[in-house]
Structures are given as C-alpha cells and as structure tokens.
Amino acid sequence: MTEIEKTLEAHQVRPTAMRILIYKYMAEKEVAVALTDIESAFSKSDRSTLYRTLKTFEENGIAHQIDDGTGISKYALCESGCNCELDQDLHLHFHCSNCDETVCLTAHKIPHINLPYGYLAENANLVVKGICEKCSSE
Amino acid sequence: MTEIEKTLEAHQVRPTAMRILIYKYMAEKEVAVALTDIESAFSKSDRSTLYRTLKTFEENGIAHQIDDGTGISKYALCESGCNCELDQDLHLHFHCSNCDETVCLTAHKIPHINLPYGYLAENANLVVKGICEKCSSE
DNA sequence: AGAATAAATGCACTTCTGTTGCATTAAAAA
C-alpha cells in the first residue's frame, strides 16, 4: 500500500484509482488547482467524478478549497496535521496577476483582527494579489 | 442639482434616472448589494442595465466590488475620498454566516503582510466570516 | 429649434462554473 493510499484511508476516503491519480496530480503541482485543470489533465474521466473527488477531499480534510477572488474555486492539498475544518490553519493565499496561479503561503497565518463590538469572527480569508516569485524573477 | 447628481458627475458619470435611483438605493442600504438585490428592487428595469450601472460605478470609483466568498459579487458605495482604484483603501469586509449580509468595515484596514522573498504585493482582500452585530444581539 | 451624434437602455442570447438525479459499474460485506 502506497503512501497516498494510506493518506486517503486515514481520512476515511476509499483509495480508488481516480482518487489516487488526482491526489498525485495535486501533490506534484506546487500551485492550487481548479476543476478545469483536473479536467484537462484527466480528459477521459467525467467532470462530475472529478468534481465529486475534490468535494470528497475537501469534506474529509484532505484538501481545502481556496477562493482567490478570480471567481473560480481552487483546491490544494492540506499539509499533514492541518485542521482546515476547524478553521485553525488560516494561512493566506497569494494570487499572481501575471500567471494567474494561486499558491498557499502556509507559513503565513492570517493575523488576528479586532472587530467592532458585537461582531463574532468564525473564519477569515486573506488573499494577497500581486506578482509571484516566479514571475518577478523573469 | 442634488447631492447625488453632483457626486455622479464628479466621477464623470452621467446622472441618469436609473443611476440616481441605484445610487440612492445603495446609499440607504447599510450593507453591500448584489446584482440580484438591485434586480428585485428595480424589476421594471433590465438586468443588463443594472449590471452595467454597477460596472460603471466601479470603473469610475463610485462603488467598489466585494468578493465575500459567497461566489456572488457584491457592491458598496465608496466613502468620499476613498481610492479603491489605487488599492489604497484596503478595508476589510465582514460576511455574516447567519443573515448572509456583507458589510464594509472601513475603519479596519488590512494589516501589512510580510511576503516571502520575490513576492510583490499589489492588492489584498480580507474577508472575516462570522456573526454580525445585528444577528449576535438577538 | 431641428438635425446629427453619442450615450444609455432593453432584449436576447451565450458562456462558464458549479451542481444534481439517476442509471450503470465496480468494490466491499455478508
């Protein structure tokens, strides 16, 4: 049993062929992926299957959804030990306006925000837009 | 000439009847509005007109678009003297998971974020989700 | 004012993303 299979099973997700492939695909990419990316990469498979795979990953804490402001949902694998569901791994995301790629900056947590009286924070999303490392060094 | 007409003209936007009505509508609401909200409020007018009005407001610095993570674009009037276009009025937004309303917290600016070497920040979006003042006091 | 010009509006239609119902296939349990 491979590492990936173990990871999936550890999150109560059956390690089907497709799921293993998608997990591998996401692990190899260093950027967040959209459904359309996966669609192009696995054109033989149906969009709904790929869609549901991402949702399954998300619901079981294998990946987290990223709203980078482009209007297109992206997904990235969670780091081992991350607790997205519990809103505890609130790292920020960076979206490059040049290459349109989005990355997790897992080392950069969202700072605590003081809210006006009466407001109760449960979650937060911080997206910084600009030029990514790759694009700025060209 | 009313205050609203003056404001519109100051931003090089012709004060048509529809635009004045929409501006008034947005000014009276204390929360960000979606296109669908305006559609319901002005059912006699066409969606594309309302859509283009919001875009015009946005392009001319009268209103700013808000991505609150719901997947539906919201808009709010800019405060006088705000410079959204220049990415200088980076206040945060609060989205209530109970009443689904989004508000500008214009007094709460987005804190400066240190990025890894090579990353160049141009803009930022911070949305805090939770329970709003109105909902928490019920 | 009246003609010419430009802008705003209304209508219809398209695209894109996300989402779901249901039949079929594959896997797991009994």
Place this chain on the structure above:
DNA sequence: TTTTTAATGCAACAGAAGTGCATTTATTCT
C-alpha cells in the same frame, strides 16, 4: 456467490456574468 454499498458516467439544470445589437434617450452642433 449473493447482497449491499459506494463510485463513476451521462445528461441535464441553475445561477451568475457577460455581450452584440437594435432602440430609445440625451447631448451637441448648425
């Protein structure tokens, strides 16, 4: 092996965003 459950594929639908073009309304020019 039979029964049961889960995953996949197919075919739609929904909602939001966006656009081309004709028509109406407003502005400019003579």
